[in-house]
Amino acid sequence: MFKNAIIGQSGGPTAVINASLYGVIKEAMEQEQIHRVYGMKNGIEGLLKGNILDLKDVYETKNFDRLKHTPASFLGSCRFKLPEIWDETYQNIFEIFKEYEIGYFFYIGGNDSMDTVSKLSAYAKEIGFNIKIIGIPKTIDNDLYLTDHTPGYGSAAKFIATSVKEIMLDSKVYDMESVTIVEIMGRHTGWLTAASALALDTKDRCELMVYLPETPFDMEGFIESLKDRLKLNKTVIVAVSEGIKFADGTYVCETGQALSLDNFGHKSLGGCGKVLENEVKNKLTVKVRSIELNVLQRCASTCASKTDIDEAVMAGKNAVTYALQGETGKMVAFVREKESDYEIKTVSVDVENVCNKEKFFPATWIYDICNITDDFIAYVKPLIAGEVQVDYENGIPVFLEL
Amino acid sequence: MFKNAIIGQSGGPTAVINASLYGVIKEAMEQEQIHRVYGMKNGIEGLLKGNILDLKDVYETKNFDRLKHTPASFLGSCRFKLPEIWDETYQNIFEIFKEYEIGYFFYIGGNDSMDTVSKLSAYAKEIGFNIKIIGIPKTIDNDLYLTDHTPGYGSAAKFIATSVKEIMLDSKVYDMESVTIVEIMGRHTGWLTAASALALDTKDRCELMVYLPETPFDMEGFIESLKDRLKLNKTVIVAVSEGIKFADGTYVCETGQALSLDNFGHKSLGGCGKVLENEVKNKLTVKVRSIELNVLQRCASTCASKTDIDEAVMAGKNAVTYALQGETGKMVAFVREKESDYEIKTVSVDVENVCNKEKFFPATWIYDICNITDDFIAYVKPLIAGEVQVDYENGIPVFLEL
CATH class of the missing domain: 3.40.50.460 (Phosphofructokinase domain)
Incomplete structure (x- = not known):
């Protein structure tokens, strides 16, 4: 099995999508089973164009920590939907995987991006390509199935x-x-x-x-x-x-x-x-x-939730763990351990049960058409807890940029 | 001369208009020459309706400091233009001043509000009413004359x-x-x-x-x-x-x-x-x-400039000093002491030279129609310097409210 990893970001950005990227890079760089860590610029669309970079320099840069607080997609994003039939797009992608000796593929995104994770893992299985493909959820919309909430929300x-x-x-x-x-x-x-x-x-x-x-x-x-x-x-x-x-x-x-x-x-x-x-x-x-x-x-980087940032990093980190444990075709999901005392752990869920679906706001949390119940407040309050310290230079925040 | 003071806010709010209010209240409460400190709700419009409150409770509240970081106008605002002729509106206002034994009048606002300061001080002079009337600038627009810049900008x-x-x-x-x-x-x-x-x-x-x-x-x-x-x-x-x-x-x-x-x-x-x-x-x-x-x-309270907050407090504080020194019909203005090492002091300027005028962005700081020169950057950089720590509860900022 190949020993390199590649990471991409897809769909609309969030304030913490780069915190997940940070988690993936950090964990992948620290694990011996993984050799090189590549990034695809502009997701799968950039990958197909060969826009691939070695992330070693990013990891070793003095201000690598700033990535956690940098909004938008550090690696760039795309809105690219893989074809429903296994055409040459898939062949091209797996040629690139072979060329770069990719054994681990991480994709940070929402419903549409999880569709990519699902399709690529199905194709890999079909052709017998040994690669571990893991999705990391992100969407401000909080509309993904099988997870208590999504990083970014x-x-x-x-x-x-x-x-x-x-x-x-x-x-x-x-x-x-x-x-x-x-x-x-x-x-x-x-x-x-x-x-x-x-x-x-x-x-x-x-x-x-x-x-x-x-x-x-x-x-x-x-x-x-x-x-x-x-x-x-x-x-x-x-x-x-x-x-x-x-x-x-x-x-x-x-x-x-x-x-x-x-x-x-x-x-x-x-x-x-x-x-x-x-x-x-x-x-x-x-x-x-x-x-x-x-x-x-x-x-809005300065308004980010500390809980959200920490959890986004954890989602990225645990994606690497799941891949190294041999899991594939999975998405990292959050489970709330207790109702009273907020505590979150992650699990891996089958990505085909997540992609192309939307989790709606519960009807029981709306009353008289335009009011929200306290049940929702109890649900959401822990997710916005804690503030972050962003680095400033000359009066405005500084971020990590490619 | 009467020994009570009254304060009002007028025009569109800013993130730091309450920092100036904080400065006025604190300084006025600490000066022996001033007995009571009143606030007018909704500026001169509220004053005319008798919406006046004693600010002692506000000053003594445990979280008085939060006023510095509270956006919008704590006392409420108005967009009320005093008549050009000295009609019964003026008589009513000065009746109220007499009733509440007001010897000091502070008004925090922009060009239109300085018009109020100008008219009231002219009327006071005309009728021989011994009151010290001082304007404190605020406007995000930064368009006031005779001041290096305005609190809020x-x-x-x-x-x-x-x-x-x-x-x-x-x-x-x-x-x-x-x-x-x-x-x-x-x-x-x-x-x-x-x-x-x-x-x-x-x-x-x-x-x-x-x-x-x-x-x-x-x-x-x-x-x-x-x-x-x-x-x-x-x-x-x-x-x-x-x-x-x-x-x-x-x-x-x-x-x-x-x-x-x-x-x-x-x-x-x-x-x-x-x-x-x-x-x-x-x-x-x-x-x-x-x-x-x-x-x-x-x-946006959490994005406020520390320099701006500090200067807004200073403007409020020094307004009280000027009034106690016997000045009236004045506005507190900022002077930049040196160009190289940013340092600000205040002076008092004649309010009739400020009101109803607008200071435009210098033509020499614009080039090729849509570009800004570095001279402007040098001017503005010190004004955005420093970040503030706002109190949070349950993940969102808490403010001081009436």
């Missing part, structure tokens, strides 16, 4: 909770009724938007209305509920997922505009906050504004 | 520089040409947008195009320059002020929409990033997206 949730709290203070400065709509990422699942509930200490969270993609959005119902909330609160915050849909299945953000498609055929979402803002302007005489939290949700 | 600049750096990393993850437009606050002046240049270490900053309101915006010229930049860089960041205008004086964000007006008759800006995004989509075959940094620019 805790930091995004912390950023969202912090920002919504600050926006809420900002919205209260004038002595007037106001509605602030905060548009949050989340194409099909509401995990991120629900994290806005962390911004309020009060049990009822009456100042906050939360709309997730899991519940069909009803514009009239929204306006009526908003009127009721404004009777109780001078300022109301409306947290909405970018992917909220009407009952007929059209995205709210599609109102008045056509959406473009990405490489995976997904519609590029964005703008539902503006749609709601316009509706409120038309229906109510109240000050209204909308705010898109946008990409800072996934790249 | 450094923290906003630090947030913008950090965010643009993170967005830049995020924009590079895919192996494709891309343009990211970052819309930054700044109605008439480009101080905030220029701070995006801090995100790049390189001397030429060729990946960044910066458009400020001080330079008329030419859409064709922008597209041509962007094409040139894309020949040199795979990813380009375009930082634009919300208030950029075409040569004919119309706001770029007015393209295709009518803008609403606020209480001061200012148009509510926003959306020029989207206008540019659409233009790039129509003209070039490159991935493009736009991001509005929005209100987090003025309320």
Whole structure:
């Protein structure tokens, strides 16, 4: 069996995807069974172009630790879907594996990336190529099956909770009724938007209305509920997922505009906050504004959760352990040991049970359409715990860059 | 002369406006010449409604220090313009001053708020009311005359520089040409947008195009320059002020929409990033997206500049000193002692020379339309220096709230 390892990153970046990369590199470099550790630039797409680099220099650089706190994908990313049939793409990939003597393949990504892990391990099995292929989860969306949560989610949730709290203070400065709509990422699942509930200490969270993609959005119902909330609160915050849909299945953000498609055929979402803002302007005489939290949700390094960073490193490290134990076609997953006292361990799960599926926000954690239960708060609170110390130079954070 | 003091906040909030409030309260409470320290809720507007509170409890609260790191206006704000003629509004205000035995009046705000300071001190002089009226500058816009810079600007600049750096990393993850437009606050002046240049270490900053309101915006010229930049860089960041205008004086964000007006008759800006995004989509075959940094620019507590916080406290403290020295109708202003080794002292300046004016970004610090000189970098770097430690509870920052 070949003794070199290769690592790639795929899909949208997170604040901690490089912490997992750090974990993989560190563990792989320290294990005798592994000789060289390669990185593929821009994931499987770059691999196919031969964009491969030896990560020894990165590991030995003085500021290697900064990788843990560097947002975005250090190695670059891709949105490349492997063909459904075993064509020459697969042959080319395995030629490269042979050329570089790759015995271990690690891929850090979300559902689409786990599809790559699944397909490559199935192909390896078919051709009898002895390689251990392990997926490491990352997605701010928290929508992967078989894992308590995903690395990246805790930091995004912390950023969202912090920002919504600050926006809420900002919205209260004038002595007037106001509605602030905060548009949050989340194409099909509401995990991120629900994290806005962390911004309020009060049990009822009456100042906050939360709309997730899991519940069909009803514009009239929204306006009526908003009127009721404004009777109780001078300022109301409306947290909405970018992917909220009407009952007929059209995205709210599609109102008045056509959406473009990405490489995976997904519609590029964005703008539902503006749609709601316009509706409120038309229906109510109240000050209204909308705010898109946008990409800072996934790249605000200084707002990252320490728990999330530590767990992301652990996921990378344990991926190497599983591979060396001979496992393949697996994804590293988190299991919560106890409910009361938060403690996380990892297990390996079959990646074909994870890929191309989405874990939705539980219906039982939503009540009266736009409220989040305390069960969710209990679930999410440990994930945002702890703060990080990022290195600064000249007043701004410094990161590790290729 | 009366021995009580009153303090108010006015205009848009900043991340450090409460640090100045902290400075005023602390200093006023510690000076024997001042007896009670009152706060007006929602500035002069709240004062007229009798919304006045004794700040002794705030000063004595265990977590008083948290006020320094609390974003938005602790006392609430207003956008209230005093009449040009000395009508009953003035009589009512001074009746309240008499009732509460106010001898010292402190007002923390921007240009419009300094107008209030100017008018009240002129009226006091006219009626022979012995009161010391001092303005304390705050505005993220950095557009006040007679001061090296304004409290609030450094923290906003630090947030913008950090965010643009993170967005830049995020924009590079895919192996494709891309343009990211970052819309930054700044109605008439480009101080905030220029701070995006801090995100790049390189001397030429060729990946960044910066458009400020001080330079008329030419859409064709922008597209041509962007094409040139894309020949040199795979990813380009375009930082634009919300208030950029075409040569004919119309706001770029007015393209295709009518803008609403606020209480001061200012148009509510926003959306020029989207206008540019659409233009790039129509003209070039490159991935493009736009991001509005929005209100987090003025309320991101965890990204505040330590220098800015310290100076905001000093401005509040010294306002009390000036009042006790008998000064009135003044604003606290910053003077940079030396160019080489950053050191700031305060002076008092005549508020009528400050109010209703705007200090523009120097034309000599802009070259080739969309580039910022190193002179600006030298000016702004000390203002973003140092990080702050905010208190956290349950994973999110905790603030002092009324």
